Amino acid sequence: MSEIKPKPLASVASAEHVSSGVPIPKAMRIRTFSPDDWEDFIEEWSTSLSGAYVKVRRFGGSGDLGVDIAGFTSENGFQDVWDNYQCKRYDHPLRPSDIWVELGKIIYYSFKNEYLPPRRHFFVASQGIGTSLEKLLNKPDTLKAKTRENWEKHCEKEITSTAEIPLTGALEDHFDAFDFRIFTSKSHVELIEGHSTTGYHAVRFGGGLPPRPHPNKPPTTPEETESRYIRQLLDAYGDQLGTAMCDPVALEAHAPIKRDFLRQRERFYHAESLRNFARDTVPEGTYAALQDEVWHGVIDICESHHQDGFERMRTTLTQAAALSLTANPLSSVTKKQDCQGICHQLANDDRLTWVPDNG
Known part of the structure; x- marks a missing residue:
């Protein structure tokens, strides 16, 4: 037997700790979001992207063609440079088996000229990106080879419910030429950093408002x-x-x-x-x-x-x-x-x- 000795707090206890408990890190809170909270958080976070694009649009449901949040660099939309953000909520960190069909959709629908291939395709997940997937995303040649291996099992019958999509002929040529370097991820830290620039951050995570700038002096001549x-x-x-x-x-x-x-x-x-x-x-x-x-x-x-x-x-x-x-x-x-x-x-x-x- 040993004496019971709870681990001391990492920081000095404060009145705030007594009233609200030890703060839960923001990244950990994201992992506990309900499905509705996750959807709300992603909607809020997506507003942080507006400064980087001409317009940002949210897609979803059947017929989304593998597009979740699209950031367009011009009014030409999918027919010009654009980025895709695929946001997933699972009860586990994102695994390679979770993304094969998503890769297949991007490859197939760009082959069908539904859109140009995105400049970047980011995976975003409520439980984060698993280590095995993160390593794979950093090795585009290996990612391509693994996608080919898993096409028949995960893509052929899953890309669309109206037809089977075998990786043959012209589609295979498109696959071979496809640049798998576009596939990457966003960490929780990056999500929080982006969310912190929106008007929703203080209400979602607490912590108070940032310092307020000094007001401008009235101009001599009224506006x-x-x-x-x-x-x-x-x-x-x-x-x-x-x-x-x-x-x-x-x-x-x-x-x-x-x-x-x-x-x-x-x-x-x-x-x-x-x-x-x-x-x-x-x-x-x-x-x-x-x-x-x-x-x-x-x-x-x-x-x-x-x-x-x-x-x-x-x-x-x-x-x-x-x-x-x-x-x-x-x-x-x-x-x-x-x-x-x-x-x-x-x-x-x-x-x-x-x-x-x-x-």
């Missing part, structure tokens, strides 16, 4: 995209001063109002920087949900009675700064000036109005 909320600001200032404000130049005679105007533009650009940050770090719709939450938090205050439009705006912005937005994935990086700037974005879309038509 066209600012026209509506600036018009609303000018109307609010004019409502308090009792005189029409045609453009920002009219504010030069009113120093306190001019300072307020500059602050509001800074807040608008703060919110715009958060919107841009959200596009790259969280799923689509997250920022719109944040805007909706701010709108619900201030609309009752905005639509209550106020002595003038300027007072309505200031009271609404004070309410926005006091909101506690803890449910949205962006809450950890959202500042008070973002919430106030979102009010101006809402005013830009006429969802908030500082000087109602009915006064």
Whole structure:
């Protein structure tokens, strides 16, 4: 018998460990994905490919011709340079016996001129690529010889259910000329690296959002995209001063109002920087949900009675700064000036109005 001595943690225990347990490495989590989670993960990961191609398309089901995710380098699609990503979910690391029919499909359908042979064909698997297959993919001549050996057993009757495809005649000539160097793989580390560049990564794996860049300073001359909320600001200032404000130049005679105007533009650009940050770090719709939450938090205050439009705006912005937005994935990086700037974005879309038509 020996004394029981659990192995110590590799890192210092923290409050996070107590509340959530020891973090599971991302590569290990991929291996535990359910079929639906795997499909969702692949859909999310595939968006990381868009920067490398003119367009990326997902295929699937019967009649996919051996194509899963295709990355096209031009609008000519399959008739120009393209890459194929074959994504497999098995209960074991991918083996050579799992891919013979996939190789056969690429060879046969390119022979039938359904598409040009892909520039690269990547195998992606939920349990990773087995050692024997990885070694084989690194030896294209051996891979070709093994594919030939396994054609009758794995390809001849499996490529299509409508006919048998013997490796003879012109198809065999095509096979002999086919470049097996195109076949390779993607590791879990590479998948995670690509996924980390998408807006889905933090929600899928946790770990928090990346640092947020500093917002841009408002340009001296307002942009066209600012026209509506600036018009609303000018109307609010004019409502308090009792005189029409045609453009920002009219504010030069009113120093306190001019300072307020500059602050509001800074807040608008703060919110715009958060919107841009959200596009790259969280799923689509997250920022719109944040805007909706701010709108619900201030609309009752905005639509209550106020002595003038300027007072309505200031009271609404004070309410926005006091909101506690803890449910949205962006809450950890959202500042008070973002919430106030979102009010101006809402005013830009006429969802908030500082000087109602009915006064």
